[in-house]
Amino acid sequence: MTPLLEVDDLRVAFRRRGEPDTVAVDGVSFDVAPGQVIGLVGESGCGKSVTAMAIMRLLPARGVRVTGSVQLDGVDLLGLSESQMRERRGKDLSMVFQDPLSSLNPVIPIGLQVTEVLARHRGMAKEPARKAAADLLERVGIPDPRRRLGSYPHQLSGGMRQRALIAIALACRPRLLIADEPTTALDVTIQAQILELLRELVRETGAALIMITHDLGVVAGLCETVNVLYGGRIVERAQRHRLFGTPRHPYTHGLLRSIPRLDAPSGEELVAIRGSVVDNLPWEHACAFAPRCPRAVDLCTGTTPLAETSGGRLLRCHNPVPASAE
Amino acid sequence: MSTTWATRRKTRIDDLSAGRSLTSEAFRRLRRDPVALTGATIIGVFVVIAALAPLIAPHGAAEAFPALQENLRPGSIPGPQDGFPLGGDQLGRDFYSRMLLASQQTLLVGVLATVIGLIVGIVIGTLAGAFGGWVDTVLMRVTDVLLAVPSLLLAISVAALAASPSQTTVIIAVAVVGVPIFARLLRGSMLSQRDSDHVIAATALGVKRPAVVLRHMLPNAIGPVIVQATLTLATAILDAAALSFLGLGDADPGRAEWGLMLAQAQSYLDVRPALAFYPAIAIIVVALGFTLLGESLREALDPKGSR
Numbered sequence: 344m345t346p347l348l349e350v351d352d353l354r355v356a357f358r359r360r361g362e363p364d365t366v367a368v369d370g371v372s373f374d375v376a377p378g379q380v381i382g383l384v385g386e387s388g389c390g391k392s393v394t395a396m397a398i399m400r401l402l403p404a405r406g407v408r409v410t411g412s413v414q415l416d417g418v419d420l421l422g423l424s425e426s427q428m429r430e431r432r433g434k435d436l437s438m439v440f441q442d443p444l445s446s447l448n449p450v451i452p453i454g455l456q457v458t459e460v461l462a463r464h465r466g467m468a469k470e471p472a473r474k475a476a477a478d479l480l481e482r483v484g485i486p487d488p489r490r491r492l493g494s495y496p497h498q499l500s501g502g503m504r505q506r507a508l509i510a511i512a513l514a515c516r517p518r519l520l521i522a523d524e525p526t527t528a529l530d531v532t533i534q535a536q537i538l539e540l541l542r543e544l545v546r547e548t549g550a551a552l553i554m555i556t557h558d559l560g561v562v563a564g565l566c567e568t569v570n571v572l573y574g575g576r577i578v579e580r581a582q583r584h585r586l587f588g589t590p591r592h593p594y595t596h597g598l599l600r601s602i603p604r605l606d607a608p609s610g611e612e613l614v615a616i617r618g619s620v621v622d623n624l625p626w627e628h629a630c631a632f633a634p635r636c637p638r639a640v641d642l643c644t645g646t647t648p649l650a651e652t653s654g655g656r657l658l659r660c661h662n663p664v665p666a667s668a669e
Numbered sequence: 670m671s672t673t674w675a676t677r678r679k680t681r682i683d684d685l686s687a688g689r690s691l692t693s694e695a696f697r698r699l700r701r702d703p704v705a706l707t708g709a710t711i712i713g714v715f716v717v718i719a720a721l722a723p724l725i726a727p728h729g730a731a732e733a734f735p736a737l738q739e740n741l742r743p744g745s746i747p748g749p750q751d752g753f754p755l756g757g758d759q760l761g762r763d764f765y766s767r768m769l770l771a772s773q774q775t776l777l778v779g780v781l782a783t784v785i786g787l788i789v790g791i792v793i794g795t796l797a798g799a800f801g802g803w804v805d806t807v808l809m810r811v812t813d814v815l816l817a818v819p820s821l822l823l824a825i826s827v828a829a830l831a832a833s834p835s836q837t838t839v840i841i842a843v844a845v846v847g848v849p850i851f852a853r854l855l856r857g858s859m860l861s862q863r864d865s866d867h868v869i870a871a872t873a874l875g876v877k878r879p880a881v882v883l884r885h886m887l888p889n890a891i892g893p894v895i896v897q898a899t900l901t902l903a904t905a906i907l908d909a910a911a912l913s914f915l916g917l918g919d920a921d922p923g924r925a926e927w928g929l930m931l932a933q934a935q936s937y938l939d940v941r942p943a944l945a946f947y948p949a950i951a952i953i954v955v956a957l958g959f960t961l962l963g964e965s966l967r968e969a970l971d972p973k974g975s976r
Contacts, residue, residue: 399873433875440873445866450888459884460874511874 346374347551348398348436348519353411355390355397355575364408367393369575369626371411377518380545380552382566382583384559384598390575391555395521398553399438400428415519434464437517441524443504447496453480453507454492457514464515479510483540502533506540513544520545521553526561538565559602563587571595574631577650580657591656591663593638630661638662695969705965711958718769719776726766727752730925737761746941758930758944759937767925768947774919774926775955778836779906782843786905787898789844790851791891797852798859798890799882809856815849824908828917836919843908847901851894858890865889892970899963903956910952927952 353371356364368390375381383391396402397409400420413420415436420428440446448456457476461467467475473492480488483506496504505525512520522541526534542565545552554566562569562583569586571579571594579592590596597616618635626647630636633643642661650659699705718725728734737757740747748756755765797808815823828834828842862868863886871885912918913928927948934944 401869401873429872429875429877431875432873438870438873440866440870442866446870448867448871448885448889451884459876459880463874463876463880508870 345376347377347379347416348375348553349412349414350374350394350398351412351414353394353397353413354409355393355402356408358406358408367575368397371572371575371577373570373577373580375519375551375553377551378545378549379568380542380554380566382562382569383553383555383572384557384562384569385572386557389572391557391572392523394572395438395523395553395555398521399432399436400425401438433460433512433517434515435517436519436521437512437515439505439508439512439520439522439525442528443501443508444496444528446508447504449496452493452495453499454494457492457507457511460511460514476510476514479514480507483507483510483544484536485510501529502536505529505533505537509537509540509544513548513550516548517550519551519553521555523555524557525554526558527556534561541565559598571598574626576626576631576659577657578632578659582655585656589666591658591666592660593636593662593664594632596664597637630659638664695966698969699965702965702969704961705969708958708961708963708965711954712962715772715955715958716776719772722769722773726769728763728766730762730767730770731923732763732766733761734763735761737763744940746937746944748941748943755943755947756941759933764944764947767930768927768951771925771927771930771948772951772955774836774924775906775909775952778840778843778909779902782840782905782909783847783898783902785840785844786847786901787851787894790848791855791894793848793852794855794859794894795882795887798856798863799886801860801863805856808852812849812852815845816853820846820904821908821911824912825915825917828912834912834917834920836921836924839909839912839918842912842917843905846908847905850897850901854897855890855894858893859886862886862890893967896963896967896970899959899966903959903963906952906956906959 351372353368354366355368356366358364371390371394373381383394385391393402398413398420400423402409409421411421415431420431423431447453454473454476457479458467458469458472461472461475462469465472476492477488480491485491485503485506491499491503496507499507505528509525525541526537529537538561541552541554544550552565554561556562566583569581569583570577571586571592573594579586579590579595581591586595587599590599594616597614600614601616603613616635617637628647629645630639630643630648633639636643640662646661648659648661650657652658734753734757737747737753738761741757741759741761746757746759747753750756753763753765755763755768758764758767793808793812797805818826824842824846827845828838831838867889868881868885871881876885909918910926910928910931913926914932916932918929919926930948931945931952934941934948937944
């Protein structure tokens with residue numbers, strides 16, 4: 344199938360006067376097919392949100408350099424003018440943000456925030472737009488949608504707000520939805536509902552979904568393909584079952600071992616990954632994960648590992664975990 | 670019957686569960702605040718007097734009375750007597766009527782000057798905050814220059830530019846003083862809105878730039894500016910009075926004005942100090958009223974100040 348979105352060698356660098364650039368995303372490439380759900384996973388600061396913002400072209404123009412290409416249906420989004428991009432945002436590609444309260448305008452009723460998008464991209468008149476907005480709110484599971492059109496964001500619960508945000512993002516049936524940690528600000532029971540809702544809506548509308556999260560549980564339940572990011576690069580990519588079944592990169596391996604499991608023998612200790620992400624990425628002549636890696640060998644601190652694809656799995660490691668392990 | 674009751678009941682419960690909006694919460698706090706109540710009472714009385722002045726003032730502002738003029742001596746100005754509760758002024762006019770009528774001028778000049786300053790300030794602040802870049806730099810440097818000049822001096826300079834002083838020049842001069850304050854304040858809160866999540870979210874939905882600025886940024890940024898406007902009303906009244914006092918005010922002798930009354934009373938301080946005393950007190954009390962209300966409004970709208 345031809346991909347809907349092709350991200351090729353995406354690089355994002357933040358420039359500061361008198362200082363070397365801070366590279367946040369360092370040559371990320373991936374494809375998304377129509378209707379596909381993929382995951383971008385990694386810890387804070389690995390560049391997953393910046394990748395999303397770069398695809399949406401929401402990074403500030405000044406002080407940020409974005410290179411590479413982001414093709415949506417063969418059109419390079421990075422080459423579009425700002426007004427052309429505005430035409431596409433919300434219509435062709437849309438985004439759901441992490442914090443549902445701060446992502447809604449506090450002084451405008453929910454209904455208006457839905458109809459605004461409908462009027463913008465579909466040219467709908469006031470009454471039909473209100474009707475469509477009520478239908479959308481009903482679809483995302485907000486009870487009594489007609490009345491809720493007049494509610495302000497602070498009058499809704501966290502789960503309801505996130506439902507409203509999803510309704511707004513999907514109002515014009517975009518073909519690509521980027522969800523940036525959509526469940527992080529919610530409590531666990533609501534998280535499951537929202538994920539279920541996203542799954543249903545994506546299936547229903549045929550939209551492709553990029554799920555950005557640090558939560559491997561979210562990925563396990565939702566994504567077909569999982570990209571693991573570390574230090575601005577994809578270190579491992581595989582089908583969900585293969586990634587969870589036989590993680591090859593020591594980082595993925597460590598992430599999975601640090602999650603408590605119900606079927607683990609009692610008394611087994613959780614394994615933490617040592618240290619934390621460093622700011623500037625030492626990918627130049629080494630592996631950025633080497634200082635924290637339990638399997639690091641001499642080669643890791645001397646040569647940059649290259650991304651190698653074999654059997655549908657991408658791996659960037661000199662000394663991967665043997666496939667038979669685990 | 671019972672359905673109506675049930676519906677009403679349901680609505681009430683929903684309203685409670687829905688929580689209060691920030692504005693109604695602020696008003697609830699204001700109603701319990703004695704400082705705010707004092708300020709509101711002063712302003713209320715002042716506005717009622719100003720509105721009704723032509724009806725309750727027994728005489729006109731320019732009308733001179735033989736009964737008062739006859740008793741004018743170099744060393745004495747007639748005090749309170751029958752028909753003239755505060756006595757006459759240096760020209761034999763009814764001082765009481767002039768005090769009442771002057772409130773109208775003060776309210777008119779204060780409110781108009783503030784509103785004009787507010788509108789211009791909002792336009793400048795919005796442009797600077799929304800566009801950034803060189804537009805912001807140019808507008809803010811001009812604002813800085815205006816802010817660097819003491820407000821009264823600035824007002825005097827602007828008023829002096831006019832060929833002859835009039836009420837309009839006073840209003841414009843006082844408005845100019847308010848503009849940089851509003852512009853800078855709004856620009857600051859527009860800037861913080863620009864990076865806020867909901868503005869980025871609106872941009873991510875393809876909302877057009879003017880709509881993002883006017884619908885998503887401005888309404889969220891304007892709160893502090895409105896509060897500042899109440900405080901500015903007080904200084905506008907003081908500045909307008911000062912301009913009149915300095916002879917740059919309304920030259921129309923048919924209108925009474927507290928600042929001008931105060932200026933003219935200077936020559937008769939030893940003869941009849943009441944002529945200076947009453948206008949001075951009036952100016953102070955009204956300015957105090959606006960300051961008290963403005964300050965409590967600021968406190969009430971500050972989410973950190975919940976009590």
